[in-house]
Amino acid sequence: MNPSNAGGAAPAANGKGKLAMYWAASCGGCEIAVLALNEKILDVAAAFDIVFWPVVIDAKVRDVEAMEDGAIDVCLFNGSIRTSEQEHMAHLLRRKSKVLVAFGSCACEGCIPGLANLSNREEVFQTVYHDTPSTENPQGQRPQRETPVPEGTLHLPVFYDSVHTLEQMVPVDYFLPGCPPEAERIWDAVTAILENKLPEPGSVIGADTSVCDECKRKRSEKRIKQFKRTWQVWPDEETCLLEQGILCCGISTRAGCGARCPEVNSPCIGCYGPNNGVRDCGARLMSAVASVIDSNDPEEVDRIIHQGIPDPVGSFYRFSLAASALRRRKLEKRETATEQHPGETDR
Amino acid sequence: MADTQFEPKLVGFLCRWCSYTGADLAGTSRKEYPPNLTPLRVMCSGRVDPTFVLHALAQGADGVLIAGCHPGDCHYKEGNYKAMRRYRMLLELLDTFGIERDRVRLEWISASEGDLFAETVADLTDKVRQLGPLNWSANWEENGERSEALQAIVLEHERAMEVVR
Ligand code: SF4
Numbered sequence: 364m365n366p367s368n369a370g371g372a373a374p375a376a377n378g379k380g381k382l383a384m385y386w387a388a389s390c391g392g393c394e395i396a397v398l399a400l401n402e403k404i405l406d407v408a409a410a411f412d413i414v415f416w417p418v419v420i421d422a423k424v425r426d427v428e429a430m431e432d433g434a435i436d437v438c439l440f441n442g443s444i445r446t447s448e449q450e451h452m453a454h455l456l457r458r459k460s461k462v463l464v465a466f467g468s469c470a471c472e473g474c475i476p477g478l479a480n481l482s483n484r485e486e487v488f489q490t491v492y493h494d495t496p497s498t499e500n501p502q503g504q505r506p507q508r509e510t511p512v513p514e515g516t517l518h519l520p521v522f523y524d525s526v527h528t529l530e531q532m533v534p535v536d537y538f539l540p541g542c543p544p545e546a547e548r549i550w551d552a553v554t555a556i557l558e559n560k561l562p563e564p565g566s567v568i569g570a571d572t573s574v575c576d577e578c579k580r581k582r583s584e585k586r587i588k589q590f591k592r593t594w595q596v597w598p599d600e601e602t603c604l605l606e607q608g609i610l611c612c613g614i615s616t617r618a619g620c621g622a623r624c625p626e627v628n629s630p631c632i633g634c635y636g637p638n639n640g641v642r643d644c645g646a647r648l649m650s651a652v653a654s655v656i657d658s659n660d661p662e663e664v665d666r667i668i669h670q671g672i673p674d675p676v677g678s679f680y681r682f683s684l685a686a687s688a689l690r691r692r693k694l695e696k697r698e699t700a701t702e703q704h705p706g707e708t709d710r
Numbered sequence: 711m712a713d714t715q716f717e718p719k720l721v722g723f724l725c726r727w728c729s730y731t732g733a734d735l736a737g738t739s740r741k742e743y744p745p746n747l748t749p750l751r752v753m754c755s756g757r758v759d760p761t762f763v764l765h766a767l768a769q770g771a772d773g774v775l776i777a778g779c780h781p782g783d784c785h786y787k788e789g790n791y792k793a794m795r796r797y798r799m800l801l802e803l804l805d806t807f808g809i810e811r812d813r814v815r816l817e818w819i820s821a822s823e824g825d826l827f828a829e830t831v832a833d834l835t836d837k838v839r840q841l842g843p844l845n846w847s848a849n850w851e852e853n854g855e856r857s858e859a860l861q862a863i864v865l866e867h868e869r870a871m872e873v874v875r
């Protein structure tokens with residue numbers, strides 16, 4: 364479509380709704396997930412004019428800025444917030460959209476990018492620009508906030524110390540979890556929007572049972588003497604993986620995927636995020652896992668944990684660290700203003 | 711006590727059958743102990759989901775006490791063993807998050823141990839006071855850079871992207 368007529372709150376002459384999709388700190392998988400709708404994507408195109416979707420059409424931010432507030436009917440926002448530019452886009456799209464959907468695990472709960480909350484900006488830069496074996500950077504260059512060029516000064520956004528979820532930045536109407544959301548769930552959401560049957564604002568569009576409820580494995584009493592990593596064993600294909608000592612996140616994770624991973628003998632890693640009523644996904648999982656350790660001796664418990672779960676935060680909060688109660692590791696106060704842009708800004 | 715001394719905010723999850731009764735005993739026998747702990751009565755130490763502890767710390771508590779019946783005495787048989795296992799796991803998490811282990815304490819206190827309750831609260835208060843305020847939510851604030859950075863983007867867009875208002 365022609366982006367120049369994207370603005371304005373009045374319904375389009377063709378009676379279609381206006382749809383936007385945006386990505387912030389994410390991998391792009393959410394965009395692909397929409398394509399997994401296959402031919403149903405044509406129904407989406409029939410019902411909506413796409414007014415902004417950088418991957419798909421050539422509309423510019425200035426087109427969005429020129430729209431009236433509330434001009435977009437539905438905005439699917441994927442990705443977490445890591446830079447000031449992403450936060451700006453979150454505020455902008457919130458203002459311009461009637462319904463803002465946190466689309467996918469990154470927007471809902473920080474997802475894998477959120478694990479960087481165990482580091483700070485300086486550590487991330489150190490790793491990315493200096494330490495990784497594939498990096499060649501003999502002059503030790505780092506991104507600068509400001510770079511003078513003949514045409515003027517170029518600016519880069521501020522890279523934050525933490526990854527934030529969309530809801531931590533702006534009010535969100537609906538949450539569509541999953542890494543990425545399954546096509547059927549996306550379709551559920553699209554149908555709900557089209558038929559005007561959206562649930563209470565603030566709710567998650569999805570199941571309210573757990574992955575364990577969808578999993579067909581046999582369960583009995585859980586008692587664990589030793590945790591095992593997936594590469595250490597070939598699990599029995601019928602018994603609950605957790606009972607076999609393999610850390611499986613099915614207990615606290617929302618259903619919606621059809622328990623695909625346990626079905627192929629691989630533990631649930633929690634990509635669908637916390638189930639209803641679970642406030643802190645990692646703590647709930649940790650609580651469940653710890654309570655079935657088969658020992659009453661604190662020292663033995665410690666030994667079992669150390670041997671089998673070398674990275675508790677990474678294992679329990681793989682997708683949900685940024686949305687957890689604590690959100691990140693303790694942040695040391697920086698002494699200088701910032702390492703990212705040593706030069707002073709002129710504003 | 712100097713006015714400027716830091717007074718830690720502590721939250722205590724006390725099992726109804728033993729430790730909460732122990733706390734009552736400390737009161738009725740007029741034991742003196744610091745007023746820093748806000749006690750919350752739970753049915754059993756096994757009811758204390760680590761979520762409660764993390765949430766308390768995230769929302770402004772400087773330290774947390776979990777107290778239950780002595781091993782073997784839990785009214786639900788196993789609850790305090792579960793609490794102990796969760797506590798061991800929780801300590802590992804606290805290490806990674808950068809929260810000192812001394813801020814979160816698990817103690818077995820029976821209904822007759824009013825003295826032990828008073829001592830525990832005094833000791834926890836003292837340790838946390840030495841550690842200083844936790845002030846956890848400050849970790850999320852991006853060192854005050856956000857608002858300036860956001861404003862800069864708006865100005866820049868107006869200039870460079872020729873937004874007409
Ligand atoms: S813990 Fe994992 S393997 Fe066991 S029932 Fe739940 S999803 Fe299935």
Ligand code: FES
Pocket residue numbers: 725726727728729753754755756777778779783784785786787789790
């Ligand atoms: S009833 Fe007191 S710890 Fe379980």
